Amino acid sequence: MSKVLIAGGTGYIGTATVKAALDSGLTPVVLTRSEEKAEVLRKKNIEVVIGDLLEKGEWQEVAKSVEYAVFLASPPTWGKKVTRKIALAFQKGHEEMTKKFLDAFISSPIKKIIYIAGTSYYGDTGNGTPKKEEDTNEPKGWGPYIAPSVKLLSNYISKGLPIVTAFPGQVYGPDSWMQQLFLNPIYQGKPVTGLKGYNPMFSPIHIDDCGRAIIHLLTNGMDGERYILVDDLPIPSHDFRNLIGDVMQKTVRTREVPRWLCNILLGPVLTEYATAHTNFSNEKLKAAGFVFEYPTYREGIPQVVNEWIEKQKKY
Numbered sequence: 058m059s060k061v062l063i064a065g066g067t068g069y070i071g072t073a074t075v076k077a078a079l080d081s082g083l084t085p086v087v088l089t090r091s092e093e094k095a096e097v098l099r100k101k102n103i104e105v106v107i108g109d110l111l112e113k114g115e116w117q118e119v120a121k122s123v124e125y126a127v128f129l130a131s132p133p134t135w136g137k138k139v140t141r142k143i144a145l146a147f148q149k150g151h152e153e154m155t156k157k158f159l160d161a162f163i164s165s166p167i168k169k170i171i172y173i174a175g176t177s178y179y180g181d182t183g184n185g186t187p188k189k190e191e192d193t194n195e196p197k198g199w200g201p202y203i204a205p206s207v208k209l210l211s212n213y214i215s216k217g218l219p220i221v222t223a224f225p226g227q228v229y230g231p232d233s234w235m236q237q238l239f240l241n242p243i244y245q246g247k248p249v250t251g252l253k254g255y256n257p258m259f260s261p262i263h264i265d266d267c268g269r270a271i272i273h274l275l276t277n278g279m280d281g282e283r284y285i286l287v288d289d290l291p292i293p294s295h296d297f298r299n300l301i302g303d304v305m306q307k308t309v310r311t312r313e314v315p316r317w318l319c320n321i322l323l324g325p326v327l328t329e330y331a332t333a334h335t336n337f338s339n340e341k342l343k344a345a346g347f348v349f350e351y352p353t354y355r356e357g358i359p360q361v362v363n364e365w366i367e368k369q370k371k372y
């Protein structure tokens with residue numbers, strides 16, 4: 058069976074990608090820095106290599122032996138205030154990881170590398186016609202801090218590495234930002250924090266579809282091309298939030314903070330991210346043959362909310 062090295066395979070999107078790899082008959086090999094996370098994976102009979110992308114290690118040998126690879130490694134991007142200094146440290150770490158990871162595949166028989174960036178690279182799309190891969194970009198939020206990594210890719214592509222770059226939109230599921238920002242507060246009857254005067258567009262994608270789309274691109278993505286990973290229906294973020302309340306049968310209470318206060322509480326990077334429209338088309342992903350299990354948030358949110366509630370009842 059073909060092997061796929063997944064850097065970031067213990068993370069939020071990575072966990073879904075490992076599952077999708079197994080479901081499609083590939084053998085995932087997960088790179089992690091953590092012995093504890095490695096043990097959890099080994100118990101599930103998942104292959105692991107312990108290592109740090111920023112350091113030399115056994116993972117570089119593994120990279121030479123696999124057919125496919127996925128890059129999902131990243132310093133944390135959410136959960137607390139992000140100052141420009143933190144964002145610049147993120148940028149440095151991200152760029153360094155990108156270089157070390159891609160260097161490991163030079164002169165190797167690798168068939169495809171899926172590199173995960175994010176739609177903030179394209180900046181504020183506005184809420185008109187959904188944007189496409191070839192549209193011009195002015196990175197916003199995290200975008201300026203991942204742009205140097207994305208720029209590096211063209212050097213590697215010109216050296217012959219078969220890289221496909223994927224840009225997921227809002228990847229929603231029962232963990233990560235959706236749990237922190239919406240599921241927990243709405244379930245507990247606490248207010249959801251929003252930005253006064255803003256109702257930016259979301260281009261969501263269900264976490265399972267995101268993992269499946271990444272694996273799909275391993276065999277269906279064109280070398281050197283970009284693919285935006287979003288579902289069929291960009292929607293105003295308030296609609297996304299309100300459907301969670303409807304499925305939970307809870308009233309969504311809100312606390313609206315002005316932009317200047319958000320800047321103080323979360324910092325400029327997350328404020329810019331939270332106010333920018335994310336409005337994208339998935340035409341190219343679908344033209345590559347990808348079929349969604351959850352074509353819109355209308356199917357996906359009830360599944361996520363019900364799974365999450367079941368989990369709450371167990372604890």
Ligand SMILES: NC(=O)c1ccc[n+]([C@@H]2O[C@H](COP(=O)([O-])OP(=O)(O)OC[C@H]3O[C@@H](n4cnc5c(N)ncnc54)[C@H](OP(=O)(O)O)[C@@H]3O)[C@@H](O)[C@H]2O)c1
Nearest residue numbers: 065066067068069070071089090109110130131175225228
């Ligand atoms: N979440 C979203 O909604 C979303 C949307 C669009 C784009 N993205 C992008 O998708 C990527 C993955 O996001 P995520 O939310 O899944 O991230 P995450 O849950 O924070 O996971 C980050 C992963 O990076 C690994 N990692 C960090 N530093 C490493 C290092 N030095 N060496 C090796 N591995 C390292 C971690 O592995 P260990 O701790 O096990 O070593 C972990 O598996 C990020 O680039 C993110 O910006 C995310």
